[in-house]
Amino acid sequence: MDPTVLARIQFAANISFHILFPTITIALGWALVFFKLRYRATKDLKWMDVYHFWVKIFALSFALGVVSGITMSFQFGTNWPGFMERVGNVAGPLLAYEVLTAFFLEAVFLGIMLFGFRKVPGWLHTLATVLVASATTLSAFWIIVLNSWMHTPTGFEIRDGVVHAKDWLAIIFNPSMPYRLTHMLLASGLTTAFLIAGLSAYRWLRDDRSPAVMSALRFGVVVAAILIPLQILAGDMHGLNTLEHQPQKVAAMEGNWETGPNKPLLLFAWPDEATRSNRFEIGVPNGASLILKHDAEGVVPGLNDFRGQHPPVAPVFFAFRIMVGIGMLMLVVSWAAAWWLWRRGEPHPWLARVLVGMTFSGWLATLAGWYVTEIGRQPWLVAGVLRTSDAVSAVPAGMIGATLAAYLVTYVLLLAAYVATLFLLARKGAKPQTIETGPTPHPNAFVAAE
C-alpha cells in the first residue's frame, strides 16, 4: 500500500481516537465548575453528588486524552516530517504556546482538583476546577488556530520554499478560525450534554432516581436543547465561510459536479468520481442554492471547476450527511425531552431509552464533522501551500502498517474499556454505600474509588 495513504490512516486513527476525549473534557470541565458553583450557592449536597460522579468520568477521559495526545506530538515528526520542515515557523510557536500555556496548567491543577478536595481550602479547589476548565478551552483555542490556519493560511510569506511568519495577529485570527472554534466548542458542549443526559437516563431506568440523578438529567437535556439551535446556526455560518475560502470542499459536501444556479439539496446520492456524476439522487429542489446563497437562483460551485484539485467526494459527502443527520436528531430528541421533563418532571421510559441510545451521539457527529473538513482539505496539507504527499516521511510502508495495527488494537480495547467503565460507574453510582471499592473503606465509596 502507498506509504502516504498508510501514514494518513495512521494519523487519522490516532487523532480520531484522541479527539474523542478532549471533546468531552473541554465542556465537562465547565459543567463541573457549574456543579461546584451550584453547590456553593445552594449548599444542596446533591450538587456535590453530581460533581463527584462526573469528576471521575472527567479524570478517566482526561487521562485518555493526555496519553493519546503524547502520541500526536511524536507523530508530527514520525509521519509528517515535511510538515514541520516547511511550515514549522508558523506551526511551531502555536504548538509551543499550547504546551506552555495550557498543558502544564491543566495537568498540575487537575492533581489538586482530583486529589486535593480535603487538602486545600474550598475556594482553592474551586479555583483549580476553573483553571482546569480554562486550560482545556485554551488548549482547544491554540490547536484550532493551527488547524484553521492550515485551511485558510494568512499572515505568512514563503522564502526558499519555507514558510515564514509575517503577521502573528493575521495568523491567529485567520479567516476560518472564529467559525471553527465556535463550531468545535459547541460540539464539545453537545457531546457532553448528551453524555450526561444519556448516563443519567441510564441510571433513571435502573431506578436510581435520586435528586442528584434528576438534576444531572435535567442539566444535560436543557444544555443540549439550548446548544443545538446555536450549533445549527454556527454550522451554517461555518459552511458559508468555507464556501468563500474552500469552494471545492463545499462542492464535495453538496455532491455538486457542475457550477450553476437552482441546485438541489441532496438528501441521498451515490457520488461516482469515475463518471463524475451522482447515482440514486434524492433531493430538495433549489435546496443547496437556498442554503448556501439564501436565493433559489444562487450559483453553487461545482467539482468540475476543480479537476485534480478537489478532495475525494464520497467520504466528504457522506460524512457531512451523517453529521447533519445526527444534528437534526439531537434537535428533535433534546427538545422533546426538555418539553417532557418540563411538563411531567420525569422522562417517559421510551424517552429515557432514546437518550441512552444517544449517549455517544456527539462523538459520531464530531468525528463526521472533522472528516468533512479534513478530508475536504485534501490534496493539501496546508491549503495552497503544502501538499500532503510532499510532507510524508520516508518510513517504509510495512513498518507504518505494523505499528498502525498495534495502535488500532490498543485503541479498540481502550475504547471498549472506557465505554464499559462509564456504564459500570453509572451502575455503581446507584448504590454508593454498598460498593466495596478497596482496602481503605471510606464513607463515600466514590471517594475511595478515585
Place this chain on the structure above:
Amino acid sequence: MFDNPAVWLPVAFAALMGLSILIYVILDGYDLGVGILIPIARPEERDRMIASIGPFWDANETWLVLSVGLLLVAFPVAHGIILSTLYLPVAVMLIALIMRGVAFEFRAKAEPAWKATWDRIFFAGSLITALAQGYMLGLYVMGLDRSLATVGFGAITAVCVAAGYTLMGATWLIIKTDGDLQRRAVRRARVALVVTMVGFAVISIVTPLVSPRIFGRWFSVPEILILSPLPLVAFALAAAVWVVLSNQPHGQDRFAWVPFAGSAGIFTLAFLGLAYSFYPFIVPDRLTIYAAASAPESLMIILVGALVVVPVIVAYSALSYWVFRGKATDLRYD
C-alpha cells in the same frame, strides 16, 4: 555572539530543551520507577504507591511533550530525522505510555476483578517505556546507526535507564511511604543503585571507544580537566546515597530525602556529560543545532513566551508538591 540571534537562539533552545528533558527524566523517572516497583507491593499497598504519584504523573509527562515539542518547533529537521529513525521504539514507547497512563484510572474504576490485570498492565507499561527510552538513548549515542553492535549497546542503555528509573522510584517511595513498604523500597533502591552505576560505567567506557569524536572531546587537555570531575562527583554522590541508604529506613525519616536528591544529582551529571559530548550536534555527527534551527523570528516568539510562562509553571508545580507533601498514606482521594 549575542548580537547575532541566529547564533545564540539555537544555543538557548538547545539549553531549554535539555533542561526540559532533564526535568522529564527525573520527574517521570520516579513515577515510571514506582510503576516498575509495583510487583514488590502487596495488592493493598499498591494503592498507596499509586497514591504517591497520582497528583503528579500527568504534569510529569507534560515535560516529555514539552521536550519533544521544543525539538519539533526549534529543530524541525532533527525532529524528523531522529523520530523517523527511531520509528519503531517510539511506537513501542507510545503504546506503553498509553497503557500505563490509562491503567492509573482503570485500576480504580473498572470491575474489582480486573484490578490485578490493570496493575500488571501498569507495571508492564512502565517497564517497557523505560526500556524503550533507554534503547533510544543508546542508538542516539551510537549515532542513530542500526547494527548488531549498536543494538547490543542499546540493550545495555535500556537496562541502565530502567534501573535508573527504578532507583528514582524507590527513593521516591522512601520519602512517601513508611513501614514495611518503605523497608522494601530501601532494599530495591540499593540494588537499583548498583545496577545503575555499573551501567553508567559501561556506557562511559564504551562511548569514547566507538566515537573518535567523543574520544577527542574527552581525552584531550584541557577538556579532560573540566570533564573529569563529572564522573568523580557522580560516583561520590552514589557512595553518599549508598551510605544513607544503609541507615534507612530511619525512624524519624531523617535524611529520607537524600537518596532521591542524590539520585537526581547522578542523573543530572550523566546528562551534562552527554550534552557536553554531543554539543553542537543535535543529530550525532550529522546535523548541528545551527543547521537544524527554525527561523530566528519564530524562535524569538517562543522564547519570550517560555521565559514568561516557565517560571509560572515552576511556581504552580511547587504549589502542587507543597499541597501533597507528606506520606502517601495521608492522601485522601477526593
